[in-house]
Amino acid sequence: MSEQTITAQQGRLHGRLGVVSIVFMVVAAAAPLTVIGGNMPLAMGLGPGAGAPVGFVIAALVLLVFSVGFVTMTPHVPEAGAFFSYVTVGLGQRMGKGIAVVALIAYTAIQVGIYGYIGWAISDTVKFYQGPEIPWPVYSFAVMAIVALLGYRHIDLSAKVLGVALALEIGIVVVLDLVIVTDPGPAGLTLTSFTPEVFAQPALGIAVLFALTGFIGFEATAVFRDEARDPERTIPRATYAAVLIIGAFYAVTAWAFVVAIGPDQVATVAQQTLDGEGNMLLDTTNDALGRIGRDVVNVLLLTSLFACVLSFHNVIARYQFVLAGKGLLPQRLARVHDNHQSPAFSSLVQTATAVVIVGIFAMLGIDPLVGVFGSMAGVATVGMVLLLLTTSVAALVYFLRHPDAAGGRVWQTRIAPALAILGLLGSLWLVLSKFTLVTGGSVGLSAVLAAIPFVGLAVGALAWRPSQTLR
Template sequence: MTTASTRSESRRLTGHLGPVGIVFMVVAAAAPLTVIGGNMPLGMGIGNGAGAPVGFAIAALVLLVFSIGFVTMTPYVPEAGAFFSYVTVGLGERMGKGIAVVALIAYTAIQIGIYGYIGWAISDTVAHYNGPVIPWPVYSFAVLAIVAVLGYRHIELSAKVLGVALALEIGIVVILDAVMVANPGPAGITFTSFDPATFTQGALGIAILFALTGFIGFEATAVFRDEARDPERTIPRATYAAVLLIGAFYAITSWAFVVAIGPDEVGAVAQQTLDGEGNMLLDTTGDMLGGLGRDIMNVLLLTSLFACVLSFHNVIARYQFVLAGKGLLPARLADVHGRHHSPSFSSVVQTVTAAVIIGVLALLGIDPLVGVFGSMAGVATVGMVTLMLTTSVAVLVFFLRERASGRVATTLVAPALAVAGLAGSLWLVLSNFTLVTGGSVTLSTILAAIPFVGLIVGFLAWRPSRSLSGVEHHQRNRQ
């Protein structure tokens, strides 16, 4: 069979993705429109109200500092795998395997959460327009089937689909931002949000917390290393571009909402959204762009969720592919499709895994929003901050140990600042975890522990790889 999966000797993927293509993949994973509709009201309603834009700006600054050390180390990590590869080089294979388990848990959790969210969102939209009432799992499985087809094929097809979806959702928000600023609320065009007296009131930490969850996925640029046109140039450019684009999008849009609604009223409006008495994004869109604009925004919310779940499917499939190539997962997961040059078998396994988990949650009657999305987003948030913190430690240790050439600012100062910033962020997430999950203290504690249990299991289950990795070959050649 000519299209059967083949095992290449190098087990490497191929492609010609440039910075723009990779940025589409990772920004789509961050689901910017979904964050504006969900995280922004949370940051304003139970955070610091009109000061929420500063929360997004601070989160972007922390992640930008993280990115400096991350991309500075890129030339020393000549293989895909993102956090796993970086931590392995900096802290050794044992810790690398532990962090690989955390990555799989975090990405799988957010993907399952989005499947629950999009199933509910499609069902709610159909019902809103007087369509048939169909259970949310039906829509989730329909989306999963489409994702399975796209994920099985070459990555550039997914990049094109994500590019269209992302352009549309960003486009309508830019239009909405412009109209809101052109038609300000009772306070007029105001920059009160950036006044320390404003953004320090309330809970700035909560605003930063929900801002951080809105960036999940940006760091996946390195996962597409093997499919990049020029990895040592493409990956750094894509990483910086992703952080700056996502951060600017969130901060400017949340500020535009403050202008449109008014700094004194925006917190109360956001709280009404959390209480189920309105929808801050859709209601404001209706006021500014009319009924048609509201309908378009509703549809694009769905495409945003789809883009997000497709991007995470691709990320997880490639993580499994890399781990299998290093002998840490079954070798079959490292198969490369003969025609599509994709991690086809890994993609199929990821599809089956997601289908099984969604099926179990559906049979248990778990609520798709609070039970599925809320809980899984909480697990993913703890996992992702832990991953970035550990990676920053690995970068710092690597440059201290190797005394690699480079500026101190990028090899030592930036990673050290990132460690401090991410440690503080992890404390914010854990100390306010019930707000992320929406569950009880007991349930939240269990969910928060899952990534750390995965880290311990991976660490203890370590055994030497069967052969040298590309990283180790590279290190030996440098010596």
């Protein structure tokens, strides 16, 4: 393998990714079809039932407000690294390093969780079609090998693979939504989901919680800064587009399922899915599109999971790459492959990390859904909200300290970040207070898992030394 080491003058990743390519990468990380099949029944069955679409709308609004300060600060953060870079500029190197550890924990957790989920999903699909019963880790490791190959090469290849998978994934759900709307269920084209009474339901908070977990990865637009065609324009556009597309996709599809099943029955059907007595996504698809449609959605659910894990692999590899370039991780991680112009060694290390963690879960006989996916998604959710909250504080503090940079833009530099902080504090309380619903574990286990991102923040901040030189 031919590689070159990062230096202060040379060693940035290069590419010509435009808005569409970056949006593909980020929306793929959000795994829309996976969220529709997993988070949506949770939001409906445990939450406000037919009012669940409002939860996705609220989550999208909170993240849109967050994005205002995030993208306004982008021109003042002249490097990739997303949260680490933004928090370092706004709150200093100590807090920046702490938040870098949180990011690595959150993204690694959700990636490992998805490996568990996809291993189970492939195994379940093979058995459904009368295939051999093969343990889920075998499928997970096979997927890792493919992800490792794609992650090692230039980012353009991953973007093309994700683009095809995502186009098919969104396309089939759009078709499903249109068929449902043209031939609605027993209550017709009901708007019960959006009545004022929904906002008074205490259970609405649960829908917001599961909606937030469905957005994990949207903020990774900034990680691809060095590979973007025109970062100062591409990154803001991609960020807004990702939030709007993801939010609209979730909210409209959740409403379509309410229309298909009926507002009075949707909570019951969702709960049956949670109890293992049905599958809201596949059963509703079978009713609307027939057996062929069900089979297509089943396959695309697998490609959705694959696209998700590939996107997170690329994000984590680039986080490690940036941190190594600043001396916060071993220098060898900060190398660019001569031919592929990718963080190849960082990608290999990320694959090895996933192999070890998934291997430990497999040897312990942990259930791939509740044990692996549930617990890891819980850690990632707490980490994500903590990352967003700290980044909003960093944006507000930066513009307060640098009024010239604010340029008189009060909404973008003062009001929006402050509103985002309030919204994210509420979201963090919501996630922590309902955390056992996310993990599916006991209160004690859930408390330990919820503490991991906070411990990572403290360890990262305390490990920083003023004598370090951050380039």
